[in-house]
Amino acid sequence: MTTIMLRLIFPFAVATFALATPALAQPKPGGEQPTLLGQFGDWGAYKAAPGGKTVCFALSKPTSAVTEPAGRSRDASYLFISTRPSENVKNEVSAIVGYPQKPGADTNAAVGGDNFAMYTQSDGAWIKNAAEEAKLISSMRGGADLVLKSESTRGTKTTDTYSLKGLAQALDKVAEECK
Helix, strand or coil, X not given: CEEEEEEEEECCEEEEEEEEECCCCCCCCCCCCCEEEEEECCEEEEEECHHHCXXXXXXXXXXXXXXXXXXCCCCCCEEEEEXXXXXXXXXXXXXXXXXXXXXXXXXXXXXXXXXXXXXEEXXXXXECCHHHHHHHHHHHHHCCEEEEEEEECCCCEEEEEEECCCHHXXXXXXXXXXX
């Protein structure tokens, strides 16, 4: 089993966690390590308390990652849906794309025929229009895949495809644990 360091980047804060892979096995409870609440298809549901504040999140890795030009290296990428009760945040969609992104360039998330612009900061991306977040979550719950396209500061273009299998169950578990 391998351990990966995972940075959850919220718009104004960063929390770092260690997760066991490949099955994203359950870390030991306590401290700031997240606890795996359940694995649902391609999505894991987690709960943690960085700085004493509860955060729950659903997390997935891409099932496909393509770079142009081919062969460019980058760090791991992830898609998160976070709930932070102390901040009245529910189902905030964000991504870590694995490299610093081109300044001023938006990332695009597509589910079926629905497209959502995401603003970028360093290697993170968040939905640009918060009013569309509920529509994105609804599209994700009913969709098969989410395709995330972004561009690095070096001009590398990436297309990450995330399976949405198990997402609805992971979100239901997050909602149950983080009221």
